[in-house]
Amino acid sequence: VSTAPVEVEQPETSQEARLDAPWITIVWNDPVNLMSYVTYVFQKVFGYPKAKAQKLMLDVHHKGKAVVSSGAREAMERDAEALHGYGLWATVSHDS
Amino acid sequence: MSGIGPGGFPADDDDRSGPDEPFGAQEPDGLGEDDPGDDSEELAATFHPIPGGAACYFAPAQAGVIRSLVGQVAELVRGDSAPGDSAFGDNSPGDSGPGGSGMGGAMGGWPAAGGPGGPGGAGGPADAAGGGLAGPGAAGQGGPGSGEPTPGTPSPDELERMLGLSGNVELPDDPVLARLLPDAYSDDAEASAEFRRYTEESLRASKINSARAVLASLPAGGGEVVLSESECQQWLRALNDVRLALGVRLGITDENEDLMSSASVDDPRSAYLWVYQWLAYLQDSLIESLS
Numbered sequence: 001v002s003t004a005p006v007e008v009e010q011p012e013t014s015q016e017a018r019l020d021a022p023w024i025t026i027v028w029n030d031p032v033n034l035m036s037y038v039t040y041v042f043q044k045v046f047g048y049p050k051a052k053a054q055k056l057m058l059d060v061h062h063k064g065k066a067v068v069s070s071g072a073r074e075a076m077e078r079d080a081e082a083l084h085g086y087g088l089w090a091t092v093s094h095d096s
Numbered sequence: 097m098s099g100i101g102p103g104g105f106p107a108d109d110d111d112r113s114g115p116d117e118p119f120g121a122q123e124p125d126g127l128g129e130d131d132p133g134d135d136s137e138e139l140a141a142t143f144h145p146i147p148g149g150a151a152c153y154f155a156p157a158q159a160g161v162i163r164s165l166v167g168q169v170a171e172l173v174r175g176d177s178a179p180g181d182s183a184f185g186d187n188s189p190g191d192s193g194p195g196g197s198g199m200g201g202a203m204g205g206w207p208a209a210g211g212p213g214g215p216g217g218a219g220g221p222a223d224a225a226g227g228g229l230a231g232p233g234a235a236g237q238g239g240p241g242s243g244e245p246t247p248g249t250p251s252p253d254e255l256e257r258m259l260g261l262s263g264n265v266e267l268p269d270d271p272v273l274a275r276l277l278p279d280a281y282s283d284d285a286e287a288s289a290e291f292r293r294y295t296e297e298s299l300r301a302s303k304i305n306s307a308r309a310v311l312a313s314l315p316a317g318g319g320e321v322v323l324s325e326s327e328c329q330q331w332l333r334a335l336n337d338v339r340l341a342l343g344v345r346l347g348i349t350d351e352n353e354d355l356m357s358s359a360s361v362d363d364p365r366s367a368y369l370w371v372y373q374w375l376a377y378l379q380d381s382l383i384e385s386l387s
Contacts, residue, residue: 029097030343031349034099034380035097036380038097057097085302085333092281092287092291
């Protein structure tokens with residue numbers, strides 16, 4: 001399992017806003033969750049189009065984890081909470 | 097992550113004959129791949145889309161297995177519940193004992209404690225499923241707050257509960273609970289504790305709600321289940337929680353995802369592995385139905 005940093009599509013925010021919001025939500029691979037389910041949850045929780053949700057799912061699957069959202073810490077904790085609600089294994093980190 | 101490959105369970109068909117055949121009628125060695133002509137079509141019930149939701153026909157024994165497992169996970173998540181209280185204790189096939197929860201301490205720690213008399217026993221998977229998921233400390237616990245709610249002034253514990261503060265700050269000891277209620281920070285115990293303090297209670301409540309929705313829409317005797325889209329959401333979450341719990345108890349890892357095909361029929365886990373796999377197809381069919 002690779003722990004190499006995962007490329008993230010940064011949302012279109014100004015450099016200034018990103019400095020204020022250097023937190024990320026990470027979803028970790030696990031052997032139980034179905035690929036179709038993880039894709040579905042990414043669409044549901046983040047409103048991502050299916051193609052993007054699928055790409056993130058495959059990142060999780062192949063690389064062991066993927067950054068699924070970035071922003072303010074509180075927002076990342078809400079994302080993690082929502083993902084836990086669906087049974088995904090999500091954590092919040094400081095994007096340093 | 098797990099994928100649904102070809103060549104697994106056959107798709108559900110319209111053959112509804114023999115719904116009264118018990119799920120557990122076969123010995124585990126009858127579930128093997130060398131017996132393709134059996135009633136596996138019926139056993140592998142899957143959802144199909146309908147306008148505004150999804151539907152699936154469940155044989156009585158299939159309904160019994162799902163109700164039992166969903167109820168057990170809910171009991172485990174609820175933690176301090178009184179046995180036999182509420183919907184989870186009643187009407188569940190496989191229940192044993194006057195408390196009705198069917199999660200007796202004798203089965204705690206399954207499958208290690210299951211032994212040869214486990215799923216291979218006379219009752220087969222349906223009966224076996226009645227006993228399996230309770231972790232350490234889940235059975236017979238009569239801690240504060242259990243039993244009938246008493247009218248009057250709420251205790252400090254109850255107040256904290258009402259405010260959604262669980263007070264729990266540590267990752268649960270039980271590996272199933274630890275998976276269902278995970279830490280939110282991988283490298284910051286203090287932040288994890290704080291997050292848990294403010295979110296764990298609502299996470300538990302949401303999982304219990306999903307379980308209730310399944311139990312409310314799935315008759316104990318089986319039958320056609322017709323779900324609205326929001327009910328489908330609840331089912332998805334509850335089925336996933338059950339699969340996560342089974343995955344932990346069965347020791348599913350990335351390396352042994354295909355444990356099912358490699359496990360010996362003498363393996364006490366084989367019947368549960370079969371249920372685990374079926375639930376994957378059932379969940380996948382529900383996702384398909386929503387797409």
